Amino acid sequence: MAFASIFVPNFLLQSVVRAEPTFRKSGLALIDGNPPLSTVVAIDETAAQKGIEIGMTKTDAEQLADVEICPRLPAQEKAAHAALLDIGWSISPRIEDAAQDAIVLDLSGLTSLFGAEKDIGIQLVERSAACGLRGNVAIASNIDTALIAARGFTGVTVIVPGEESQYLRGLPVSALSPSGETAEILSRWGVATCADLARLPILDLSERLGQEGVGLHARARGASVRSLVIAQPTYCFEEEMGLDDAVEELEPLSFLLGRLLNQLCERLTARSLAAAALRVRFDLQPSFENAMDAQEAFWTQKQPCLYDTEIQLPVPVRDSKMLLKLLRLRLQRNPPSAPIQKITLTAEAARPRTIEGSLFLPSSPDPEKLELTIARIAHVVGEGNVGSPSLTDTYRPGDFQMHRFLIPREASKTNRARRKANEPAHGRIPASFRVFRPAVPATLDFNAGCPTRVAFQGLRGEVSEASGPWRTWGDWWREDPWQQDEWDLEIHFRDVARRDRCFLSGYHPNPGIYCFYYDSLRRSWFVRGVYD
Amino acid sequence: MNLKASVLRLQVESSLAARVASPFQFRKRLIVETAPTGVSPIDLLVGGFPRGSLTEIYGPPCSGRTSLLVSALASRTAASEVCALVDARDAFDPHSAEAAGVKLEQLLWVRCQNVDQALRVTDLLIQGGGLGLIALDLGDTPPHVVRNVSMSVWFRFRRAVEHTPTIFLVLEQESNVKTCASLILEVHAQETRWSETAGSTGEISRLHSPGCLFDGWKIRAEMIRSQAKQEDHSGVDFETEITRNYQM
Numbered sequence: 001m002a003f004a005s006i007f008v009p010n011f012l013l014q015s016v017v018r019a020e021p022t023f024r025k026s027g028l029a030l031i032d033g034n035p036p037l038s039t040v041v042a043i044d045e046t047a048a049q050k051g052i053e054i055g056m057t058k059t060d061a062e063q064l065a066d067v068e069i070c071p072r073l074p075a076q077e078k079a080a081h082a083a084l085l086d087i088g089w090s091i092s093p094r095i096e097d098a099a100q101d102a103i104v105l106d107l108s109g110l111t112s113l114f115g116a117e118k119d120i121g122i123q124l125v126e127r128s129a130a131c132g133l134r135g136n137v138a139i140a141s142n143i144d145t146a147l148i149a150a151r152g153f154t155g156v157t158v159i160v161p162g163e164e165s166q167y168l169r170g171l172p173v174s175a176l177s178p179s180g181e182t183a184e185i186l187s188r189w190g191v192a193t194c195a196d197l198a199r200l201p202i203l204d205l206s207e208r209l210g211q212e213g214v215g216l217h218a219r220a221r222g223a224s225v226r227s228l229v230i231a232q233p234t235y236c237f238e239e240e241m242g243l244d245d246a247v248e249e250l251e252p253l254s255f256l257l258g259r260l261l262n263q264l265c266e267r268l269t270a271r272s273l274a275a276a277a278l279r280v281r282f283d284l285q286p287s288f289e290n291a292m293d294a295q296e297a298f299w300t301q302k303q304p305c306l307y308d309t310e311i312q313l314p315v316p317v318r319d320s321k322m323l324l325k326l327l328r329l330r331l332q333r334n335p336p337s338a339p340i341q342k343i344t345l346t347a348e349a350a351r352p353r354t355i356e357g358s359l360f361l362p363s364s365p366d367p368e369k370l371e372l373t374i375a376r377i378a379h380v381v382g383e384g385n386v387g388s389p390s391l392t393d394t395y396r397p398g399d400f401q402m403h404r405f406l407i408p409r410e411a412s413k414t415n416r417a418r419r420k421a422n423e424p425a426h427g428r429i430p431a432s433f434r435v436f437r438p439a440v441p442a443t444l445d446f447n448a449g450c451p452t453r454v455a456f457q458g459l460r461g462e463v464s465e466a467s468g469p470w471r472t473w474g475d476w477w478r479e480d481p482w483q484q485d486e487w488d489l490e491i492h493f494r495d496v497a498r499r500d501r502c503f504l505s506g507y508h509p510n511p512g513i514y515c516f517y518y519d520s521l522r523r524s525w526f527v528r529g530v531y532d
Numbered sequence: 533m534n535l536k537a538s539v540l541r542l543q544v545e546s547s548l549a550a551r552v553a554s555p556f557q558f559r560k561r562l563i564v565e566t567a568p569t570g571v572s573p574i575d576l577l578v579g580g581f582p583r584g585s586l587t588e589i590y591g592p593p594c595s596g597r598t599s600l601l602v603s604a605l606a607s608r609t610a611a612s613e614v615c616a617l618v619d620a621r622d623a624f625d626p627h628s629a630e631a632a633g634v635k636l637e638q639l640l641w642v643r644c645q646n647v648d649q650a651l652r653v654t655d656l657l658i659q660g661g662g663l664g665l666i667a668l669d670l671g672d673t674p675p676h677v678v679r680n681v682s683m684s685v686w687f688r689f690r691r692a693v694e695h696t697p698t699i700f701l702v703l704e705q706e707s708n709v710k711t712c713a714s715l716i717l718e719v720h721a722q723e724t725r726w727s728e729t730a731g732s733t734g735e736i737s738r739l740h741s742p743g744c745l746f747d748g749w750k751i752r753a754e755m756i757r758s759q760a761k762q763e764d765h766s767g768v769d770f771e772t773e774i775t776r777n778y779q780m
Contacts (some may be wrong), residue, residue, distance in 0.1 A: 118621025118678050124549070153687045229765075272663035366616050373660035377642055377653050385643040389626040389636050400626045407614060429571050430606075430632035432598040433625040434672065465726050467744045488746040490724055512594025513724060513746055518729035531746070531748065 002107040002117055003143050003228070003301050004091075006124055007150035008084060011101035012042040015080035018132035019241055027067030031058045041072065042299060075240035083131040083267050090270035091120065096143070102150060120158035131266050140164060144224035145369040148175050148194075150317040151360055164222020167482070169195035176219050182212055194220040223245060225408055231498055237275075237347040239264050246339030248287040253340065254328055259343050263329075268347060273317030276350035278305070278323055282307040283342035304473040314406050315367040327376040333383065338429055364407050374405060380486035395474045396482055397517075397528070421440040426513045431531055433515070442516060453493055454516065454526050464511075465490035469518070483520040487527075488513055564714070564760055567611075567664075567743070571737030573768040578715055578755055581665075581699045585759075586660055586690045587713035590704045593671070595720045596751035597703050599632075599772050601667055604701060606633035613664025616640040616657050619641045620650035621672035631775045647673055651685060666693075667701040675705050686712040707756070716756040721771070723748040748773040 008014055012030050017023045027046030029039040038058040047067045061069055081100050088095035091114065094106040107120060114120045122135040128135040142161040144169065149157050152171040159167045168175075171194050174187050177307075185208070191197050197220040205213040218224040231288045239260045268274055284305040311326050341350030353367075377386045387402040442456035451463050468487035475481045492511045515528040541556060548555050566580030581587050581604060582748035591597045606629075609616050613660050615638060617624060622643040631635055640663075644650040647670065654668050690712045693700045702709055707716060725747040 072745060167590050249712055327758075364612075365660060369660055370662065373656055374640070380652050381644055381649055381655075385622075387641065388639055389624075391626060391630060391636070398625070398627065402641075408635075427572060427750060428773040429599055429603050429770045430628070430775045431596075432602040432625040432632060433628040434593075434598050437622045437627045444653070465724065465746075467726065469744050476566065477713075490726075508595055510592040511719075511751070523550050530594055531749075532594050 002139055002141060003146045004105045004107050004117075004120060004124060004137060004139045005098070005102060005143075005146035005150035006084065006088065006105075006128060006137050007102045007147070008080075008128070008133050008135045009101075009151075009154075010042055010044070011080070012072060013044055013131055015076040016070055016085070017044075018080050018263070019073075019076050021132070023070075023277050025069055027052075027062055029067055029069050030072050031061070031069060032072045036264060040069075054327065062315070073242060079239050079263070080133060081235075083126075083263070084133060084135075084233065085234070086267045086270045087124065087127045087131055087133075089126060090272070093233075094228060096228045098147055102147060103231075104146060104228065107139065118156060118158050121158065125156060127270055131270065140222070142222070142225055143228060144219045144226065145222040148368060151175050159222070165195075165198060165220075166218060168222050169193065169198070173197055173216075173220075176216050178216055178253060179212060182209055182216070182346060185209065199414065235273075235349045237264055237267055237273075237349055238344065240342065240344045243340065244343045246341050246424065247286070248329060248339040250328065250335075253331070253343075254324065255389050256343060257327055257345070257382055258320065258324050260343060261323050264345055264347050265318045265320040265323070267448035268318045268349060271349070272352070273321065273349040274318040274352035275347035278311045278313070278327070279346040280307075280311075280327065281344040281346075282336050282340040283344075284336055285341050288289070305338060307340075309334065312404075314371050315353045316367055318352065322372060326375050330380050333379055339404055346512040367407055370405075370407065382448045395472060397472065397486075398482065433529050434532045435529040436527055439517075439528055442525045442527050444525050449515070451487060451489060454489065454514075459493055461491035461493040463489045466491055473520075481521070483519040485520065487516045488517055488531075548720055552657075560780040565697070566760070568607050569600070570605075570607030571600060572631045572719070573601070574753055577753070577766065577768045578717070578758055579760055582699065582714050582760060583697050583699055584694050585711055586686065586693065586702065586709060587717070588704065588707060588709040588713040589717045589719065589725045590707045591719035592705060592721075596753075596772060597671055597719050598669075599751070600717075600719060600753070601669065601701060602632045602634060603628050603702055604665065604761040605629065605639060605667065608665045608699070609633075609635035609638040611664070612638070614640065614662070616642065616663050616667070617722055618642045618644060618650050618657065618666070618668045620644050620668070620670050622649055623669065625670050627768065628775075636681070638664050644687075647677055647681065649702045651681065653676075655692070658698070659697060660691060661698070663698050665701065667703065669703045671703045671705065671725045673704075678704055678706075678708050681708065683712070686710075696737065714759045715760075718754045718756050720752055722750040722752055725771070731765075746774060 013028060015031060017028065027050055028044050029040050029047045029052050030042040033039055036059070040052060040056045040058070040061050043052050043054060050067060051064050052067065058069060061312055075157055076332055077100065080395055085481040086098060088103045088105050092105040092107060094112060096104040098104050101223050107117065109431065110120060111117065112121060117139045121139055124137045124466060125135060136150050136154050138146050138153060138157040138159065140146040140149060141161040145164045148168060148171065151158055152175045169471055173191060176194065178186065186197070191200070197216060200217065202214060202217050215224065223429045241256060241260055245254065298359065309330055311330060317323060348473065373385055384402060388405045389400045390403055392399045392401055440456050441453055444451045445453040450466055454463060466487060466489050469485035471485050473481070473483035481507055490511065490513050517524060517528055518525050545555060564585065567577055568580050568585060589600055591598050605615050605617065610633065617639060619642060624641060626636055626708050642653050644653060650668060650670065651777045654666065657663060657666050686709045690699065727745045727747055748771055750769060750771050751765055
């Protein structure tokens, strides 16, 4: 039985650098606490070389060296810890959430999948790097030894079973995580390393330090045995970023969104999942009409204005570039009303789609590419003007709905049956209709109850054949009932008056069959369309 | 003799090198894949709509252009292909289309307000790829507006759709695509068909008769240009029929 432990050193700093990789190059110090008593809680090598120390006040640190000083970001720490768990679950289904900066994995049965233990360790380091974390990995036959070795050694360490004490002998006692009081006692005794602690007689140690001493002694020898406390897998994929300066323009916002989407997609990929929907929330910068309002909002801790939007995807996707393009198109169409102070992205996880090709079915567009094309088209013509139509269950003439277009998976059988039933006889093809939207107002002259002349939009014509009236009505129980008398009229146009103002200007006035209707409720005549 | 022939060949090739590469190389005739139009007489006339090419259908209003377009959509959607209709003036009627056999769930309908939107959307759809048929309906757009569309637009569309399995149809009132189209069809209406016709005195059909219905009309389709077929300006006649779904 083998266990692997991943430890992320300087976790607080790494969680910030994960969101802002540019901080890796410059020095960075994290501060915590209420101003003006904020103190430095984490520093990197560059800041340490410039003389900044942990515990220093913010003011001293600012005066001492030119490094980036950032507050601690609990949201980033939470996201980094979630990423660490995802890395563990990408390898093993049984992991223990040991600490904010460390996890333990059960490697039983995984060598056949991932190779030797050292190869597993290397994979863990690589996957951590892909998720923006630099971790140390240790593999041992018991949980505590793996944890201690991961904290104590850098890189990948594989401890041979039976040689735990040899590996741990040189590590300081602090690697065993003793309590403050115990650490002070051990320090007074001159016990500095695990080897020193392992040499102490266990009975005397238990008398002076109790059960904690016994536990420390076992861990120092690498002989601690306990069960793994298995963490339940979660499917919450969320990334947050708070901004020091509110962002107003789309370009810098896209840069930040791209970074968050990359992290989100890396985590989804690590868990072999994809995003079925993406929810975006922005905390907007409030605007105040006067200083009194601003002060009141500060003291009452008023909730910030929010901007929420959601993108539903036709198929689960984990391509961050495609998600960014869809998000940009959505924001261009519906921009937030104020500068953005905080970004929260949440992905709804789902199994990625599996493509099974077929020899006999025609090729169809790639769903991801089509979704992007449709989003671009919606940006040009408007959201509601692109999709697939469907007829509504009503007798109202011309009623239909627009739906979001999704590539159908199976051939529809009902339409096939309907087409067979409606197939014209004698080799004729079904006639089609062109609708005038909105319906064009018209005036008709009648003789003996039959229309003889028509005029609409600058066109005047004589009726040579007529069919009607065909009365239809419905929805009388609703607020918008309808009642229409329809005519199909064959019209020969006489002249074109006011051609330049004609709705159909440049329309060659050929004879044609038009559908007119009288709206009994509006008491007006209209042209519904033309048979073409 | 052989030496003379080979010397002569070299001379001809070198003199034509600037204009024609390998003039004596045998080139196989490209076989263009076609798809049924949904109208049997048109299939016999033109052999089907060519894939990877631009097809132009033009004619005045009420000539039957839309019926031909909808038949093509019905034929492609019945073959489980995804089709797109770019409707420049929002004139598409889903009811008559469904009655004609179009699978609406396989049709991406884009309702535009003007020609500029229609051309931009068409460009996006062609670049996206994967569609069986893309139809650009400029049937209700005034001809003087369509005439202002630059030829480079049609050339760009033709190049974009080449080497793809997409059928690209353009519907207009008059021919504007010209040489960019591999197939050009002109349609115009002929006599209409009513269940009761006017009397010998020329009076209009009387009202109050449920039997008086508009049944359809005859269409004449002429092949103006075809890269696949040698003969041009041959035509066929076919008829339309109004399909009515009466639900009692």
